[in-house]
Amino acid sequence: MAKIKPFKAVRPTRDKVALVSSKSYETYPEDELNAKLAFNPFTFLHVVNPGYKYHKQDVTGEQRFKLVHNRYLEFKENEVFTEEETPSLYVYQKITNSHSFSGIIAATSTEDYHNDVIKIHERTLRKRELLFENYLKNTGFNAEPVLLTYPENTTVKSIIDKYKTQRAEYEFTSNDKDLHLLWVVKDQDDINALTNAFEQIDTLYIADGHHRTTSSCILAKNLAKENPNHNGTEDYNFFMSYLLSDDQLSIYEFNRFIKDLNGLSPDEFLMELDAYFRIENRGQELYKPKEKHHFSMYLKGEFYALYLRKSAYEFTDELSELDAEILFKTVLKPILGIDDIRNDSKIIYSQNKSDGLELKTKVDSGDFKVSFGMLPTSIDEIKTIVDKGLVMPPKTTYIEPKLRSALTIYEILK
Structure with a gap:
């Protein structure tokens, strides 16, 4: 039984989402990264590359992680980001020149990982696990979902298809010519139908994001030990995932x-x-x-x-x-x-x-x-x-x- 949970996403305002969202920081060549930092004050790259503000590119370790948290707070204070009013799920579609992907963004359970409901196919490096666990503890957020896959489910597909007929909250094309669309699932009946559908799925497979998953689980265990009132419902017991049926993956x-x-x-x-x-x-x-x-x-x-x-x-x-x-x-x-x-x-x-x-x-x-x-x-x-x-x-x-x-x-x- 796989557990998914709606959450109050912090996300870009509709008018700025195309400027804010970015590819993973590590994928940018240095010249492209510097150009985006120089000419786009709204790019999320300013959050994950906080030293740029002080003309210091060599900020590392815990100092960098704390600065990431500070830049994130600035984006919230400047209303580049807004927080969802009610816990929601999200339908996200990405369309490239050769494929279309449609799935659900949700919070997924670290307990499912420990109970082998969420399964790995690749080993992780302990050094990177601990580094990213420290990053999560200092920054306090997931900004890029783990990619999880599951066998095609008719209930999930029908709800996704229903939202795709409606006007999207986000619709924009990125510089790599991919089209991105996002719908907010606030309706409680739809949320219940999706959570119940995933409860009928025995296994979720990590397609991409092994280190992020493992690091989230390490953090959850450590925070549980530090919290005398731990009850398993705390936000740190979950991590953000994009759930996509396995027939849509491109390998x-x-x-x-x-x-x-x-x-x-x-x-x-x-x-x-x-x-x-x-x-x-x-x-x-x-x-x-x-x-x-x-x-x-x-x-x-x-x-x-x-x-x-x-x-x-x-x-x-x-x-x-x-x-x-x-x-x-x-x-x-x-x-x-x-x-x-x-x-x-x-x-x-x-x-x-x-x-x-x-x-x-x-x-x-x-x-x-x-x-x-x-x-x-x-x-x-x-x-x-x-x-x-x-x-x-x-x-x-x-x-x-x-x-x-x-x-x-x-x-x-x-």
Whole structure:
């Protein structure tokens, strides 16, 4: 039984929402970030980059977190933000040039995470968990929802479709040409219908936002210990999520780029690969896999197709059948000497939403010796692995939609 809760969102006034909302801070190149800070006084980037006000870009740690909180208060005091009068849910639709996503923004339960109702598919780093927990404690809010997915539900869909026929509270196009629409669900019957519908859903899966989820749960546990009157209904027991049916997700693969061949020459490397793969040299032909257990590789100016020799590899569980895991067990670890694929500086990852030409250009630049591509992981593979209690390797999936910051804000601490 999944628990969702309406909340009084703090959100931009209707006339300023297009100026306030932003992509995640980390996604902006430095020149674009500086331009937005210089020419848009309403962008939420001023809140998360508070040192700009004092011409100091090197403010870090707890000092930065406290300044984030101060900038947030200024936005509220200056009426850039307003708070919802009654606890509400929110229908949010994002339309890109190729996809349309429609889901519900709600507060979701940290208890559901601990009870395995909300499930992970990717491991988190303890250092980042604690850093973001400290960030949440000092700032007191969630500005970007976690992306959770669930099996399609007719009740949820019907309510979303009903609101989409009405005039949206927000309707604007961002600079990346995506259209954003948001409806406020205040009607108590609709809120009850949605909360009851999610109570009938056994499992929610984290599609994006593992660190934010885990950090929210750590904070909730710590605050519960500090609160002698804790009863489980406090705002800190919840975190903001965007709930999207799994048939709407867009899933892309990550390419792998390796900086050296672990002391091997290209010919020696190919000979090592031969133990696990049938290898075809495709020359300058851009090869993209069309089946599971097939891989593309670019090495020394040429593309290769790699087909797994199943007689040389043992499938022991659902995780072992995942292409990212196969590549790690047959190539990255035994041949290239990469044991820690999360932290080893010899490997980088890049999401692949285009034609795969990046496999060639990054290697041709001289920064990398070899690159690998594979098929995207399906939602069914993700759910099967998660339901078995297994965890996928890092950078296995690049999942869309990517969500904007500050369309709605959930205050953890007031």
